[in-house]
Amino acid sequence: MRPFLMFMLLSLAFPVMAQIYKYTDADGNTAYSNQPPDGVAAQAVDLPPLNSVEPQPPSASPSEALSREQPHSAYEVLELTNLPTTEALRANNGTFTVSVMIKPRLQAPHLLRLLLDDQPYGQSSNVPILQLVNIDRGTHSLSAQVIDGENIVQQSPSVTFTVQRVHKP
Incomplete structure (x- = not known):
């Protein structure tokens, strides 16, 4: 069961790490896709790293914080x-x-x-x-x-x- 669960979690993470391609379609419009189209020149797009937020340790409730900041x-x-x-x-x-x-x-x-x-x-x-x-x-x-x-x-x-x-x- 554990290997199956790990496989499912990893399969969810792969689309996040997929490459994005930029190309011009038959009508002259710029298009983006996660797969390069057949027969059309496409260039890989370098994306900036994703933002992440580190979890903070639990703190006082907002009302307690307000009472400390402003009596x-x-x-x-x-x-x-x-x-x-x-x-x-x-x-x-x-x-x-x-x-x-x-x-x-x-x-x-x-x-x-x-x-x-x-x-x-x-x-x-x-x-x-x-x-x-x-x-x-x-x-x-x-x-x-x-x-x-x-x-x-x-x-x-x-x-x-x-x-x-x-x-x-």
């Missing part, structure tokens, strides 16, 4: 934008939006969460535009967190701002 806290930029810091924010009903600038893009399964006055605020989201509703007038601090489940991956610097609500009689 989860590797967001280059994480900051709040669209929030005035030198003047009062006028929001009569206390509702406004803030944007989170994050680079590179937020990676799954990470989510964004706001901290208003050092307390989690609202629903976590993967959208970098977040809305605050019915915020009391006065001075507040706000920051954004990147979270993975209950784990805090990274937190933006805190921004202090003042909400001004005008009450109409």
